Amino acid sequence: MTTLEVRPEVVEPKAAATRSRKRRPSAIARQDRIGFLYVAPFFVHFVLFGALPIVFTTGLAFFNVDWSTYYDFLDRHNFQALKDAWVGMRNFDELWSDPYFWLALKNTFSIWAISTIPQLIMAFGLAMLLANPKLRGSSFWRTLLMVPNITSVLAVAIVFQQIFGRDFGLINVGLHYVNVGPIEWINERLPSHVAIATMINWRWLGYNSLILLSAILAIPRELYESAAIDGASRVKTVWYVTIPQLRNTITFMLIMGTIGGLGLFVEPLTYGGGLDGGANSQFLTLTLYLFKELNQNERLGYAAAIGVGITIVVIIISALNFLITRRIASEDSR
Template sequence: MTTHLHTRGGDIDEMSPLRPGHGPRAVRPEPPQWRQRLSRADHRYSPYLYVAPFFVLFLVIGMFPLGYTAWVSVHDWSLLGGKGDFVGLENYREVLDSPYFTKQLVNTISIFLISSVPQILIALVLAGLLDNQLRGRTLWRMSILLPFVVSPVAVAIIFGSLFGDRYGLVNQALNVVGIDNIAWHTNRLASHVAIASMVNWRWTGYNALIFLAAMQAVPRELYESAAIDGAGRLRQFVSITVPMIRPTMIFVIITSTIGGLQIFAEPRLFDDTTARNGGSDRQFGTITMLVYDFGWQLRDLGRASATAWLLFLVICVFAVVNLVLVRRIGSLGGER
């Protein structure tokens, strides 16, 4: 039975082909409303807006000074006279030919090694002790952070007096056990040990709390299983705790490396009479102090900027060495 569609122009057979232009129109989707458009834009662009403040601050505070310092380092730039002629790598050559650069670079690396290596090891042990169920553990956790909140100027002045060459408390304690006075301010290695002790006293507790936060995230079931298998506390710490917090250890090592190679306040204030230049013979002067000398005492911002960029390259070298060592340790752990 054939049905008909009644239209204004007449009856059209449903089974017959429709004439062009008279077929049913396709249903078009309605355009999205403003709420839907806003939701899509928020879903697409809001992550970039959330991370944008960090990158803006990084560009302003980090990248721009770094690039501007590189620009200054290739010019004859005076603190009072301003920008001068383009000199290329002449400032770098003068810094490398300086009789103090190599010596103060060795001092910087020496203080860094003496301070950072014991600092990380002691912080790791303290964090392991605080991770146990101790009485008053909250008080102990707060107490190890107190040195970090003390002003570095106050710490340098106090430790400078403790390590006095004649009347220092450390030398008096050594005299009790039969050891003669040590020239903490004139002996090169002794001054490095004294300055490193300041750094360790101030930063060990801070790193210990970072390690402690990582240890708190280790599943307790691993320790229970190890205890059932007969593993003692030391064995659990070496075989479970240390491998589980390896990413945190990498973070602490890198930050300690960067901070240790940029040390300035402690050697600058270690001795009120000779510390302005890092000692009478610059026996505990660092690279950052050399940057200060070029920039503010000699008023040569070109050489100061060149020294800062050389320090930046040294830090990059140590960062690459840390990365290689960490990958090597990680590969050995995977093979094991």
């Protein structure tokens, strides 16, 4: 019925406007209301799938429930069971002293560092190559760079399992011929992190190269010309002209990398250690740990507490990011 009421206004806005000058302000207000309707889908979506789950999850973190209790509550509205499940801050106390949570945090940052920093350097190199005007078929190479990004993660996982297999993997078989190894790509901590980081690098290198490339191409020619007039060498031009001009882009990439890094899930899950992230939890990441508590151990409340923990980590990192970005911005304005 509401649709019927507003509909004439949509059909004849000009007529409504010309009909009477006095009624104009309220016509604008009505149009504003229509405007709200246009943006409503986003807000409805955000409230339903963004805000409410956050509130729900935070609330859940104060309970100790498994799936059966949860279903029982949904089915029979068994409020007593819910009351019994209230544990207050106990989940957070446990989280604070939970070695697996801190281990997962360490693993997550380790994999993040191994994947982000080399990736940035390689992406920069690739972007410089692609930015070279002498390069032939540049659009072909640019398209090629995006291919890893659109490949199914599961397919990638299967291929990488074969590359990093301990006994018959491509790398270890190769190393065998030069009498090195076998490297424990799955069983040991650092090698497994390197292997997972490689999967991530492979996937995101091209994407980041293209972002850097577009930023490089947007640098004004005059800067290079004046550097050339000043007699700057090629290396110095890159160091003093190109890189400073890419600051904002690099910050953007770091932020995106951090978001992706903290949500690291599919790669470690499909790497062959199941939900445990390996027998010694050597590549258990934060989200994988959350998923394990939720699905395997059926501790819904504790999983929610881990979720809150991850949020706090994200807030801390965002604050750091903000500080760094502000510093860069102020350097620019100097």
